[in-house]
Amino acid sequence: MKRLKKLVSNKKVIFLLFVVLALIASIQSLLSGTKSYFEGGTEYLVYNNYTIFKHSFFHLLEGKDLYAHYPSEHWDLFKYSPAFSVFFGLFAMFPDFIGLNLWNLLNSTIVFLSIFYLPRLSYTQKGLIAIVCIIELMTSLQNAQSNALIAGLIILSFGLLERNKYLFASLCIVFSIFIKLFGIVALAIFIFYPKKWKLALYTLGWSLVFFIMPLFIVDIYQFKFLYESWWNMLVSDHSASFGYSVMGIIQTWFNLEFNKIIVVLSGAAIFLLPMLRFQHYKNYSFRLSGMASVLLWVVIFNHKAESPTFVIAMAGVAIWFIYSKKSIINISLFILAILLTSLSPTDIFPRFIRNEYIHPYALKALPCILIWCKIITDMFLMKSEELSIKTFAPAQPELKEVKPG
Helix, strand or coil: CHHHHHHHCCHHHHHHHHHHHHHHHHHHHHHCCEEECCCCCCEEECCHHHHHHHHHHHHHHCCCCCCCCCCCCCCCCCCCCHHHHHHCHHHHCCCHHHHHHHHHHHHHHHHHHHHHCCCCCCHHHHHHHHHHHHHHHHHHHHCCCCHHHHHHHHHHHHHHHHCCCHHHHHHHHHHHHHHCHHHHHHHHHHHHCCCHHHHHHHHHHHHHHHHHHHHHCCCHHHHHHHHHHHHHHHHCCCCCCCCCCHHHHHHHHHCCCCCHHHHHHHHHHHHHHHHHCHHHCCEHHHHHHHHHHHHHHHHHCCCCCCHHHHHHHHHHHHHHHHHCCCCHHHHHHHHHHHHHHHHCCCCCCCHHHHHHHHCCCCCCCHHHHHHHHHHHHHHHHCCHHHCCCECCCCCCCCCCCCCCC
16 A cells, blocks of 8 residues: 555656656557548548647648638637647647647646646645546547646646746636637636736736737738637537536436526536635635636536546546545545546446446536535535635645645
8 A cells, every 4th residue: 555655646657657648649549540420421530639730720821711611631620719720830840640749748748747736735645636637638638639738727827826926827827718718717716816916917918919929920811800710610609519518417317408608607606606705715725626616617517528628627526536525425426426427438338328328418527517516515615614724825835735624
């Protein structure tokens, strides 16, 4: 047991594991050839998401519409900001066998760094958080998705805020927003910290930088067109799919379809309720709960949430479980998350269970929804004596373990 704990707390071992996972996922994708998204359809590279990101950069250089269909190049649309296509030029300039590896290494590394940058947690606690995230991380990497990068940026911003590094904390949040707009929810973390005017100015400044970034490549007319096209693509998203989300549970379990905006606004209102407890902002456990709540919220209230998206949610689950009381309820919810959220898409579950129950009833999302509700309840009902470490002073990253409660 001591050897296992020593292994889990070994930062170098965990880092090596994350690097190896990124390389395995990339090599597997590169060697897997092509696939079709429907019977008899066009064959596309298995790492289709990377192909979409890469071509968006070249479309930008060529003055094309980033948000048009390009069926001869890839499946599906590019749905990210014009700034993200500029950023992806760092990878697009390389051949795929290099660029894909670099992209997955970035995603994997940022998750590792963000977890081990969390203050007031021991290396053992950080190692456990990292291990809990591994299955969902691998799913995201195998799909060449950006979700791990978003999770890492949100967690890293929290660590930076705790150390009063507001400039770089705001950079992380703004970057996540310009990858996927739901990153805007992470701005709620700022409410816990003093000097909000400084955070607001930094956020505005970084937002301006990312917003005008395409102007380094395109002229002002194409710049205006690209943002209009992006906006039109976003507002025209009337997909009937509700994904693994609160909306998916409501639809598949109760055969009800509420307006997505109403569901999201209701979720936002519930999310903000604990924020009314201003006197608890000075407590580290309360702030950490808020960050875990954000990581879960951006997934369970995202009607487009897919399996690779859940690396963000499971990071929130892992962080919550590490600092929470090890009550029967909390342990049961955590085990349920491991089983239904992380393991249900794998071959551990028979195919008929996955096809007949897990997928049709959006069960992958259920534990995350329940845990988010538990976090909100605990934050709202938490007593001062149940909270720990009451200071805004910069913290050393390696202190004694945060005790449950």
